[in-house]
Amino acid sequence: DTAVSQTPKYLVTQMGNDKSIKCEQNLGHDTMYWYKQDSKKFLKIMFSYNNKELIINETVPNRFSPKSPDKAHLNLHINSLELGDSAVYFCASSQFLENTEAFFGQGTRLTVV
Amino acid sequence: GQQVMQIPQYQHVQEGEDFTTYCNSSTTLSNIQWYKQRPGGHPVFLIQLVKSGEVKKQKRLTFQFGEAKKNSSLHITATQTTDVGTYFCAGKGRGSTLGRLYFGRGTQLTVWP
Numbered sequence: 001d002t003a004v005s006q007t008p009k010y011l012v013t014q015m016g017n018d019k020s021i022k023c024e025q026n027l028g029h030d031t032m033y034w035y036k037q038d039s040k041k042f043l044k045i046m047f048s049y050n051n052k053e054l055i056i057n058e059t060v061p062n063r064f065s066p067k068s069p070d071k072a073h074l075n076l077h078i079n080s081l082e083l084g085d086s087a088v089y090f091c092a093s094s095q096f097l098e099n100t101e102a103f104f105g106q107g108t109r110l111t112v113v
Numbered sequence: 114g115q116q117v118m119q120i121p122q123y124q125h126v127q128e129g130e131d132f133t134t135y136c137n138s139s140t141t142l143s144n145i146q147w148y149k150q151r152p153g154g155h156p157v158f159l160i161q162l163v164k165s166g167e168v169k170k171q172k173r174l175t176f177q178f179g180e181a182k183k184n185s186s187l188h189i190t191a192t193q194t195t196d197v198g199t200y201f202c203a204g205k206g207r208g209s210t211l212g213r214l215y216f217g218r219g220t221q222l223t224v225w226p
Contacts, residue, residue, distance in 0.1 A: 040218070041150075041218070041219050041221065042216075042218050042219070043156065043201065043216040043219070045213060045216075048213070056213055090155060090156070101158040102146075102156075102158065102214065103158070104155040104156045104157070105155060106154075106155055107155050
């Protein structure tokens, strides 16, 4: 069983489109995250949710909107996609907010053309 | 703001040689975590260091946390081709917003057979 699963694995779409990435964790963790990894492998946190409550919202364009319907799911919706949004997006979870390891999903490679 | 610097960005070694990557924070960290990402894969947790001056070993990997809790290192003895990947440190600052891990830019390790 995959601990943190995200879909789709690959996403190719045109500029201006709206797309969603889904994430689910079956670890019973309280905290979930979205990270963006650029072409130079830099991992930057975008959002963090704890028990469905938004805890961290880094300086991310408001075209990106996370949604957590329950503590096992954290989805990411992106409006009006731009070329610069092309990256690998990782979902992750950790047992608690404090001092616990993060478990990452397989990643979604988003390509905007 | 919180920053975690990591050097070198790239390292190419012959199989059997040693490898070290270094992390440095602008502020004191409450803990530091290390992750490994294989090419095309996702970050996988290796270890967490919490105490000042802490040293932990995992087979050929040695992790250190500085006395001032501002720097850390990962040393691999006698590298093998299976060590190929990007190694990230991630620090959590004291007093910073809960759940935010500041990732270094990673060190991409290539091991020549």
